[in-house]
Amino acid sequence: QVHLVESGGGVVQPGRSLRLSCAASGFTFSNYGMHWVRQAPGKGLESMAVISYDGSNEYYVDSVKGRFTISRDNSKNTLYLQINSLRAEDTAVYYCAKDFGTYSGLLDYWGQGTLVTVSS
Amino acid sequence: DIQMTQSPSSLSASVGDRVTITCRASRGLNNFLAWFQQKPGKAPKSLIYAASSLQSGVPSKFSGSGSGTEFTLTISSLQPEDFATYYCQQYIGFPITFGQGTRLEIK
Numbered sequence: 443q444v445h446l447v448e449s450g451g452g453v454v455q456p457g458r459s460l461r462l463s464c465a466a467s468g469f470t471f472s473n474y475g476m477h478w479v480r481q482a483p484g485k486g487l488e489s490m491a492v493i494s495y496d497g498s499n500e501y502y503v504d505s506v507k508g509r510f511t512i513s514r515d516n517s518k519n520t521l522y523l524q525i526n527s528l529r530a531e532d533t534a535v536y537y538c539a540k541d542f543g544t545y546s547g548l549l550d551y552w553g554q555g556t557l558v559t560v561s562s
Numbered sequence: 563d564i565q566m567t568q569s570p571s572s573l574s575a576s577v578g579d580r581v582t583i584t585c586r587a588s589r590g591l592n593n594f595l596a597w598f599q600q601k602p603g604k605a606p607k608s609l610i611y612a613a614s615s616l617q618s619g620v621p622s623k624f625s626g627s628g629s630g631t632e633f634t635l636t637i638s639s640l641q642p643e644d645f646a647t648y649y650c651q652q653y654i655g656f657p658i659t660f661g662q663g664t665r666l667e668i669k
Contacts, residue, residue, distance in 0.1 A: 477658075487598075487606065487649055487660040501656040504563075537605055547653030548596055550617065552605040 444468040444551040446538050451556030454528050464521040464538030464553055472496070472516035475541030477549060478523045480534040490536075491523065494545040528560045564588050564652050568661035574669040580638045583664045585650035587631045594654035597626055597635045600663075601646045609648075610635065642668070 450462040464476070478490040491502045491512040500512055511524040521538050535555040542548035565588040575581050585595065593613035598606040608617045610626040613633055623638045637644055645668050650661040 486663045487600075487651075489658045489660070492656060492658070503657045542611070547594070547656060547658045548611055549598075549606075549651070549653075549658075550608050550611075552607070554605050 444540060446540065446551060446553030448536060448538050448553045448556035451536065451558045453559045453561060455562050456528055456530060456560055458528055459524065459526045460528060460558060462523040462525070462536055462538075462556060462558070464523075466519045466521065466538075466540070469540070471514075471519040473544070475543065475545040476512075476514060476521045477539045477541060478510075478512060478521075479537045479539055479549070479552075480532075481537070481555075482531075482534040485534075488534075492541070492545065492547070493521070495541075496544075499545055525558070528558075530560050532558060533560045534558060563657055564591070564655070564659050566650055566652055566659050566661040568648075568650055568664050570664060571662065572665040572667065574667050575640055576669045577640055577642060579640045580636065581640065581666065582637075583635045583648055583650075583666075585628075585633045585635070585661050587633075587652055590630045591633075591652050591654045593629050594652060595626075595628070595633050596651045596653060597624075598649045598651065599644075599646050600649065606649065637666075640666075 445467045447465045477492045493512045513522045537555045539549040540551040595613045597610040600606040614626045
């Protein structure tokens with residue numbers, strides 16, 4: 443079965459950087475697009491970025507363009523999110539999610555999330 | 563970006579009730595609309611895609627309908643495990659966007 447496990451979260455000072463990882467198993471990772479979605483404490487879901495199955499296409503929500511970078515290593519079945527210049531408003535649970543297709547936008551499986559807390 | 567608006571934002575119901583949640587989009591989605599269920603401290607779970615297609619393993623008590631800009635999620639015969647927050651999500655284009663959520667509480 444599909445299994446997604448995020449890691450890399452923690453408490454980080456404002457202005458620092460962080461790289462989140464998402465280890466995938468139970469499906470052919472290289473065939474599917476992947477997403478990062480975050481949820482601030484007590485708030486709703488917000489898409490951050492998506493990458494196509496082969497890494498050739500990426501899309502970022504406007505609010506994180508230039509600070510967030512999504513990438514993948516299909517040889518390691520792993521998705522990444524590099525977050526630079528962290529701000530207090532980046533505090534959230536970050537979920538990786540599998541796309542139903544190569545780059546469709548339909549999410550079918552989610553990881554359990556990793557909490558990023560930005561605080562001095 | 564496409565704005566998604568759910569109503570109501572919260573809803574109280576009793577075990578055994580049937581409830582309906584509405585999701586409206588700021589522009590037409592055809593049927594590129596999904597519904598998710600999220601319980602406290604857990605990841606969202608996919609319920610419905612293409613507005614009305616049930617994800618594998620999701621019980622038929624959940625049903626979706628609609629097209630264009632207005633969609634509904636109906637849950638029949640509520641059970642204690644159904645009390646959660648529900649989100650709609652459009653995927654006709656990027657960025658994908660979610661409704662603000664509807665919190666379904668036990669009356």
